Amino acid sequence: QKEVEQDPGPLSVPEGAIVSLNCTYSNSAFQYFMWYRQYSRKGPELLMYTYSSGNKEDGRFTAQVDKSSKYISLFIRDSQPSDSATYLCAPNTNAGKSTFGDGTTLTVKP
Amino acid sequence: DSGVTQTPKHLITATGQRVTLRCSPRSGDLSVYWYQQSLDQGLQFLIQYYNGEERAKGNILERFSAQQFPDLHSELNLSSLELGDSALYFCASQSAGDSPLHFGNGTRLTVT
Numbered sequence: 001q002k003e004v005e006q007d008p009g010p011l012s013v014p015e016g017a018i019v020s021l022n023c024t025y026s027n028s029a030f031q032y033f034m035w036y037r038q039y040s041r042k043g044p045e046l047l048m049y050t051y052s053s054g055n056k057e058d059g060r061f062t063a064q065v066d067k068s069s070k071y072i073s074l075f076i077r078d079s080q081p082s083d084s085a086t087y088l089c090a091p092n093t094n095a096g097k098s099t100f101g102d103g104t105t106l107t108v109k110p
Numbered sequence: 111d112s113g114v115t116q117t118p119k120h121l122i123t124a125t126g127q128r129v130t131l132r133c134s135p136r137s138g139d140l141s142v143y144w145y146q147q148s149l150d151q152g153l154q155f156l157i158q159y160y161n162g163e164e165r166a167k168g169n170i171l172e173r174f175s176a177q178q179f180p181d182l183h184s185e186l187n188l189s190s191l192e193l194g195d196s197a198l199y200f201c202a203s204q205s206a207g208d209s210p211l212h213f214g215n216g217t218r219l220t221v222t
Contacts, residue, residue, distance in 0.1 A: 031208070032208055034210050034211075036213075041198075041216075041218075042215055042216075043112065043114075043200055043202075043213030043214050043215045043216050044153070044200075044211075044213045045112065045213070046210045046211075046212070049210050051208070088152075088153070090210075090211075092208070092210075093207075094207055094208060097155075097158070097166055098210075098211055099155075100145075100152055100153040100155075101152065102151070102152035103152055
């Protein structure tokens with residue numbers, strides 16, 4: 001079993017939709033939780049970073065962490081075609097090692 | 111711009127050959143990570159260096175090796191290349207253990 005399981009997708013939504021991207025993890029040592037966005041043929045870029053259970057909001061993006069159930073979510077409101085990318089969840093231990101999910105590819109259609 | 115520079119951007123070589131990929135981390139970052147991403151696959155962790163020393167190893171093949179130099183740039187050496195080694199190779203740097211990774215735009219390796 002992988003340490004991080006991510007909803008495989010692909011996901012296709014109309015512009016303006018609310019998108020929910022989800023991951024589960026098994027390692028209790030994960031303390032920090034990142035979401036990265038990767039456009040085709042580019043390096044992943046950090047989108048959200050949180051270290052506690054609860055919600056963190058940044059513009060149209062909300063990261064949600066539930067440590068008790070080991071569940072991580074990323075919500076995108078009012079999705080735009082420019083949000084079309086692969087989204088990677090990456091929980092991290094205190095030692096600095098990130099473990100990446102396999103990614104969910106999102107397409108937002110105009 | 112993440113501040114992480116990878117060269118070359120593209121590399122085409124033949125089976126059995128050896129190549130070297132180079133990474134310059136963000137200014138001040140001591141940790142460098144190498145990842146492999148094959149077509150439609152996730153990021154596979156290869157190896158981590160911290161201030162010149164190997165810190166962690168992932169599923170790195172024995173044909174692959176890496177090092178980090180005193181100026182903190184890192185090189186990933188891939189030898190006896192096989193068709194299956196064709197992939198995107200990413201370098202990432204990190205300032206501290208609880209900090210996110212900052213990725214370069216990768217080197218696309220094609221083995222023919």
